[in-house]
Amino acid sequence: MAATALSKHASSTLSGSVFLITSDGRILNLPIPxxxxRDPLNWGAWKRAYAFLALIVFWVVAFVIIQAPSLMFTELSEEFTAEDIKPFRLDVLVSAPTLLLGIGAFIWIPLSLAVGRRPVFLLCTGILTVATIWAGATKNFYQLLVAVCLQGLAAGIVTSTIFLMVIDITFIHQRPQGISAFWSLGGGVSLACLSLIPEVVRFGSTWRTFYRLWTIPSLAAFLLAFFFYPETYFHRPAVAFDGHVLMQSATERVEIYEDWEEVPGGKALPQLPENSKLAASIKELRVWGTINGGWKSMLACYSQILMCVFNPLIFWVTIVNAVAFGGMLSIGMTYATLLAAPPYSLPVDAIALVNMSAAVGALLAWPASGIMISRISRRLSMQSGGVRHAEYYLPAFVLPIICAAASVILYGLAGERRWHWIWIYIAYMLNAFSFVGLGTANTLWVTEAFPRWAAAALAIVGGGSYVISFGISFAILPWIKSQGFARANIEIGVLTLVVGLVLIPVAFWGKSLRQYIHGRWAMNEGGALRPQ
Incomplete structure (x- = not known):
């Protein structure tokens, strides 16, 4: 990479636009390691793979745990009567963790800016393990409710902070694949595991068997996080290159200086090497003190979250995500009852296998999202002289939005007209496909379009969407009751398409609006990708 080449592309000075591909088609490794x-971009392939594995395992363990009560309603209702659970309903064991998922995003992301990713990751894995042990030992409904709420709070890191952690260990051109693989593998494996829950409960003759058994993978997730995920929130000092000094900002933009005297803060002191590889490895296991305290960044992140609410390019993504998740809730809250009733009358084991079809959809989203958007953004970048603008990720929204609408419309028609049960499974597969694809598109867009506010934007999209969907969950059943099964789901599908159509003006005028927003609030970088 030539420093002079970077200076020739004025458009790369706009946050969200970066000179990524040289004239000979060579992709630059940005950020510059x-x-x-300690720089995660200097890690070897195996070390990076182990870190990625720790994140995937936690995703799977957490999401299986918080979705498990929906597959154990029969056993739970046999133990807890209406009198035992007043003033709640049994389905609060599913809806409450969903709310805490959203709330968790607003806690863990800002906290990771203050103390680092590793302490927050270990805290969440620890909370999840303790809450799972408690859920398996509890004797009354209210203790179980508190335990599943703690599980939802801990799992909130998955919908938000973990994506910053994936970004920490990848170069810019690797992120579409990395983020898509994370969404796809995490979603696919967790959905496949859900189909086994009825067998686990039957084996132990009680719903507590699941929590007691799942304590083992919860503890494994904690150990993987402790031993294989070092701190990745890393400040990269200025480096000498090709007769110049290159300095990367908090938004990963490269600033070029002719001499060290021009660099703010001067030349960084060299890092003293460790005495041995063992000493370096032990030092990486520290939980605290691996980064300088960023409490100011944590506070600034909350003000940025408020700003993101009023940012139309972020708020639109939040609404699209919430509406699409509402469609998933419509299917998830009714498919078990639908398939258990005539004319299907399927047993519980067969009904649980709907999650296997969803797992297939989630896994198919990896090539359809990650590989596709990587190739599209590369081609568009080549056409613009090697500069990749964040808007080149917008095509990633098209297929997920269409599939989200199609899945819920198909589900509504199949359920009301009693089509063959295979159509219910296909609808759920399409819905999982859209959920993973939309998650990939959301993450890429908000972090690449607004790198100054990446943390706050993910908090809004990840946390805000789940908080809104919690409210939507209370409207689904009354909506179906008043409008009819097919009509209500068709309305949700049409609403998804209508909100998705905002993509068109974003594609045409998004860059100009993004440039205006960055120019207006350019100095507010509390939630940026790199420490300040």
Whole structure:
């Protein structure tokens, strides 16, 4: 990479636009790795794979746990009567963790800016393990409710902070694949595991068997996080290159200086090497003190979250996500009752297998989202002289939005007209496909279009969407009761398409609006991708 080549592309100075591909078609490795061994971009392939594995395992363990009560309603209702659970209903064991998922995003993302990713990750894995042990030992409904709420709070890191952690260990051109793989593998494996829950409960003759058994993978997730995920929130100092000094901002933009005297803060002191690889490995296991305190960044992140609410390019994504998730709730809250009733009358084991079809949809979303958008953005970048604008990720929204609408419309028609049960499974597969694809598109768009506000934007999209969907969950059944099964689901599908159509003006005028927003609030970088 030539420093002079970077300076020739004025458009790359706009946050969300970066000179990524040289004239000969070579992709630049940005951000530029430092010389520090602690820099995650200097990790070897195996070390990075182990870190990615720790994140995937936690995703699977957490999401299976918080979705499990929906597959154990029969056993739970046999133990807890209406009198035992007043003033709640039994389905609060599913809806309450969903709310805490959203709330968790507003806690873990800002906290990760203050103390680092690793302490927050370990805290969440620890909470999840303790809450799972408690759920398996509890003797009354209210303790179980508190335990599942703690599980939802801990799992909130999955919908938000973990994506910043994936970004930490990948170059810009790797992120579409990395983020898509994370969504796809995490979603696909967790959905496949859900189909086994009825067998686990039957084996132990009680719903507590699941929680007691799932304590083992919860503890495994904690150990993987402790041993294989070092701190990745890393400040990269300025480096000398090709007769110049290159300095990367908090938004990963490269600033070029002719001499060290021009660099703010001067030349960084060299990192002292460790005495041995063992000493370096032990040092990486520290939980606290691996980064300088960023409490100011944490507070600034909350003000940015408020700003993101009024940012139309972020607020639109939140609404699209919430509406699409409302469609998933419509299917998830009714498919078991639908398939258990005539003319289907399927047993519980067969009904649980609907999650296998959803797992197939989630896994198919990896090539359809990650590989596709990587190739599209590369081609568009080549056409613009090697500069990749964030708007080149917008095509990633098209297929997920169409599939989200199609899945809920198909489900509504199949359920009301009693089509063959295979159509219910296909609808759920399409819905999982759209959920993973939309998650990939959301993450790429808000973090690449607004790198200054990446943390706050993910909090709004991840947390806000789940909080809104919690409210939507209370409207689904009354909506179906008043409008009819098919009509209500068709209305949700049409609403998804209508909100999705906002993509068209975003594609045409998004860059100009993004440039205006960055120019207006350019100095507010509390939630940026790199420490300040």
């Amino acid at each position: 430092s010389r520090s061994s």
